[in-house]
Amino acid sequence: xxxxxxxxxxxxxxxxxxxxxxxxxxxxxxxxxxxxxxxxxxxxxxxxxxxxxxxxxxxxxxxxxx
Amino acid sequence: xxxxxxxxxxxxxxxxxxxxxxxxxxxxxxxxxxxxxxxxxxxxxxxxxxxxxxxxxxxxxxxxxxxxxxxxxxxxxxxxxxxxxxxxxxxxxxxxxxxxxxxxxxxxxxxxxxxxxxxxxxxxxxxxxxxxxxxxxxxxxxxxxxxxxxxxxxxxxxxxxxxxxxxxxxxxxxxxxxxxxxxxxxxxxxxxxxxxxxxxxxxxxxxxxxxxxxxxxxxxxxxxxxxxxxxxxxxxxxxxxxxxxxxxxxxxxxxxxxxxxxxxxxxxxxxxxxxxxxxxxxxxxxxxxxxxxxxxxxxxxxxxxxxxxxxxxxxxxxxxxxxxxxxxxxxxxxxxxxxxxxxxxxxxxxxxxxxxxxxxxxxxxxxxxxxxxxxxxxxxxxxxxxxxxxxxxxxxxxxxxxxxxxxxxxxxxxxxxxxxxxxxxxxxxxxxxxxxxxxxxxxxxxxxxxxxxxxxxxxxxxxxxxxxxxxxxxxx
Numbered sequence: 001x002x003x004x005x006x007x008x009x010x011x012x013x014x015x016x017x018x019x020x021x022x023x024x025x026x027x028x029x030x031x032x033x034x035x036x037x038x039x040x041x042x043x044x045x046x047x048x049x050x051x052x053x054x055x056x057x058x059x060x061x062x063x064x065x066x
Numbered sequence: 067x068x069x070x071x072x073x074x075x076x077x078x079x080x081x082x083x084x085x086x087x088x089x090x091x092x093x094x095x096x097x098x099x100x101x102x103x104x105x106x107x108x109x110x111x112x113x114x115x116x117x118x119x120x121x122x123x124x125x126x127x128x129x130x131x132x133x134x135x136x137x138x139x140x141x142x143x144x145x146x147x148x149x150x151x152x153x154x155x156x157x158x159x160x161x162x163x164x165x166x167x168x169x170x171x172x173x174x175x176x177x178x179x180x181x182x183x184x185x186x187x188x189x190x191x192x193x194x195x196x197x198x199x200x201x202x203x204x205x206x207x208x209x210x211x212x213x214x215x216x217x218x219x220x221x222x223x224x225x226x227x228x229x230x231x232x233x234x235x236x237x238x239x240x241x242x243x244x245x246x247x248x249x250x251x252x253x254x255x256x257x258x259x260x261x262x263x264x265x266x267x268x269x270x271x272x273x274x275x276x277x278x279x280x281x282x283x284x285x286x287x288x289x290x291x292x293x294x295x296x297x298x299x300x301x302x303x304x305x306x307x308x309x310x311x312x313x314x315x316x317x318x319x320x321x322x323x324x325x326x327x328x329x330x331x332x333x334x335x336x337x338x339x340x341x342x343x344x345x346x347x348x349x350x351x352x353x354x355x356x357x358x359x360x361x362x363x364x365x366x367x368x369x370x371x372x373x374x375x376x377x378x379x380x381x382x383x384x385x386x387x388x389x390x391x392x393x394x395x396x397x398x399x400x401x402x403x404x405x406x407x408x409x410x411x412x413x414x415x416x417x418x419x420x421x422x423x424x425x426x427x428x429x430x431x432x433x434x435x436x437x438x439x440x441x442x443x444x445x446x447x448x449x450x451x452x453x454x455x456x457x458x459x460x461x462x463x464x465x466x467x468x469x470x471x472x473x474x475x476x477x478x479x480x481x482x483x484x485x486x487x488x489x490x491x492x493x494x495x496x497x498x499x500x501x502x503x504x505x506x507x508x509x510x511x512x513x514x515x516x517x518x519x520x521x522x523x524x525x526x527x528x529x530x531x532x533x534x535x536x537x538x539x540x541x542x
Contacts, residue, residue: 019088032329046095050501057505061533066512
């Protein structure tokens, strides 16, 4: 597997872990607001995940012409 | 036995929380990304999206394929369900009036995801032995990502979630709604038989019959619900201004009577919003694929509009019925949730007990049309695994038996939790697949815009506009 595909897989796994962390915080603390920390980190990871997918496709096929 | 069921339910509840939080990261995160990438198509092109949704009324006459309007109505049938009545009331009772604000926000974000999944479903749709089009996550995973194993996994997940779990839940809801309003001896058995007979007539009639049924019943019932809700609100007209103000005033602060923080409001709004409009879950993509249209973008625009209709109109109207009852303390003081709360509020108006019966009928019709919508999704996916009469008829008979049996029972909490957990898993898988295939959607959208710019009223799609069209079989 090429490096960029590996990076996509890793960011996907980190996003899943952030979801698990959110659920864990929600279930084990009284402060639901704390659950937003992993959620927001998860969003940031999703942005990287999508950026990598776009970059891989652009490298393969070129940029989409609008 | 009861202890075992309680333990099982608690265990599933834990899994449910974990799976849904994983899904939230993907659903909202990718929803925001798609919204930005599509330049807010769901809002900036709202007018043209709405026009497309109703413009297909005359399409598809006399064919076994569905018009874009029929597909829109089936998807609205699946979307506009018990969640639009009971779900909204529960959101307000647990997250305060501000939860409605967050339902709106997540509907706007989710409609971009709905656009993406619907376009992909159209690009990778397949014509089956019934001459109709079928598609959805299983199809685009197999043909787009070239993974038949992943496709079969998703297809089986969908058949179990919708064909068994959700049919069970909706049939139970439909039957309970009627039994609550019309009490007589053996009423559960009578209503179970009625539900099974109508379901059998529709599922053996095929998608075209279901399309006709949904395109007739759904718009009428949605309009009637809006009329009924406006009448209920009119009796408390003096409180509507306050009701709207309370949604905004409580968007960032939860009423002290409930306790908790902003997290409670946002999570409640998010959960109820996703349950109601189903954006990004992969369910609506199955229906989006069934229509016979000239460009995949058309179905994407129609379905993204459907998400907004579901939440911004239908859910908001239900919310206003509840909130116009009085102060939030008055509402909480009733000590009710779900459809019982809506019934209590509506029957406190001069409509009296008649409101209870009317809401029960709406609950029955919405639950029934949702059930039929879910059936179409399971048939599409059963055809994906094996497209022959034996498989399809097995699914049809199983769905009718499940609908009949579930209509006899009063509580399907475990089935509800199991299907809900499967759905959460499916949402994360579906959104990941959509992200991996997103280039196809952006290329199709660039082509649509190019043709529109050139003055073409109804753009036509050719697979040559895609960089990789190897899995596309139904487009020239």
